Amino acid sequence: MKSLNKSGWIAVFVVSALIYGSIFGSDDDRSPVSTPTPTITQTPTETLEPSPEPVPPKKRGEALKALAKIPIKGRAPKTGYARELFADDWNYSNGCDTRNRILWRDLVQITYRSGSSCIIETGVLEDPFTGQVIAFQRGVRTSLEVQIDHVVSLSDAWQKGAQQLEGYQRFLFYNDPLNLLAVWGPANSQKSDSDAASWLPPNKGFRCAFVARQIAVKAKYGLWVTQAEHDAMSRVLATCPKKRLPT
Numbered sequence: 654m655k656s657l658n659k660s661g662w663i664a665v666f667v668v669s670a671l672i673y674g675s676i677f678g679s680d681d682d683r684s685p686v687s688t689p690t691p692t693i694t695q696t697p698t699e700t701l702e703p704s705p706e707p708v709p710p711k712k713r714g715e716a717l718k719a720l721a722k723i724p725i726k727g728r729a730p731k732t733g734y735a736r737e738l739f740a741d742d743w744n745y746s747n748g749c750d751t752r753n754r755i756l757w758r759d760l761v762q763i764t765y766r767s768g769s770s771c772i773i774e775t776g777v778l779e780d781p782f783t784g785q786v787i788a789f790q791r792g793v794r795t796s797l798e799v800q801i802d803h804v805v806s807l808s809d810a811w812q813k814g815a816q817q818l819e820g821y822q823r824f825l826f827y828n829d830p831l832n833l834l835a836v837w838g839p840a841n842s843q844k845s846d847s848d849a850a851s852w853l854p855p856n857k858g859f860r861c862a863f864v865a866r867q868i869a870v871k872a873k874y875g876l877w878v879t880q881a882e883h884d885a886m887s888r889v890l891a892t893c894p895k896k897r898l899p900t
Contacts, residue, residue: 707887714895716865720886723868724877726813734811738820740827751828755801759835760789781863782840784856800838803827804863805870808846814876822874831899832870850881853889861893869898 708717743751749771757763760776767774778787778799789799807815807827815823826832844852849867853860864886871878878886890896 708891708894712894714890714893715898716861716868716896717887717890717894719868719872719898720878720883720890723871723883725880725883726877728879729812729814729816731808731812733816734808736807738811739807739815739823744824744828751830751833752801755830755833755835756789756799758830760799766791778835778837780837780840780856781834781859782836782844782854782856784858785837787837797838799835800841802834802836802841802844804832804834804866805876806844806846806848809848810874810876813871813878815874818874826870826874829870829873831866831873834866848879848882849885849889850879853885860889861896862899864889865896866899869900872898 713721753771753773756773756776760773760778763776764774766772772791773789774791776789776799778789779785780787782802787798789795810826815826818826840855849864854863868886870876
């Protein structure tokens with residue numbers, strides 16, 4: 654990492670403090686990340702390009718076929734939304750919570766906390782959003798470097814059909830591994846509750862997989878997409894028309 658002068662370090666400190674105030678996802682560590690966090694720039698995709706030409710049916714893979722079946726509607730009001738309407742914490746099953754299960758799935762070179770077969774103490778993440786390799790170390794000042802992202806955010810889901818789901822279905826949505834990815838904390842914060850029309854991963858090589866996963870989640874839970882979101886997804890999948898859905 655390049656060295657920063659005094660003013661640079663001050664700027665980094667301010668940015669880090671702002672990021673910490675908005676980040677959610679750590680299970681038991683709530684202090685800010687101590688390492689500098691470079692700015693991620695992203696331009697809303699719907700303002701850049703016209704609606705894509707449709708891919709011929711014979712050339713469509715699973716993702717495009719599934720997208721064609723998802724209803725296109727306007728975004729419903731956010732009225733009544735609260736994160737707790739999905740879940741107020743991760744699900745625990747057989748003594749282990751969803752967050753640690755996703756860390757186990759997505760990290761490599763993992764070690765467990767002493768005396769535990771669940772809590773991940775260290776590991777290495779190749780962040781799908783940015784392509785960075787991140788060394789994860791559980792701790793007060795380090796855990797937030799790696800967070801668990803809801804690929805289809807809770808707020809976006811709420812405004813596109815999840816209001817109509819039963820409580821247990823929203824709980825399943827919150828804890829569904831299909832909708833969860835371990836990612837770099839600042840990238841997760843920058844994505845926030847955006848859909849594909851307003852945010853795509855800076856790592857262009859991951860965009861097809863990202864969009865396909867969003868489609869799989871929305872199809873599974875009967876959610877819809879906006880026209881701008883549909884067009885953004887179509888543009889991405891036009892570069893990989895045979896893309897399959899994740900399972």
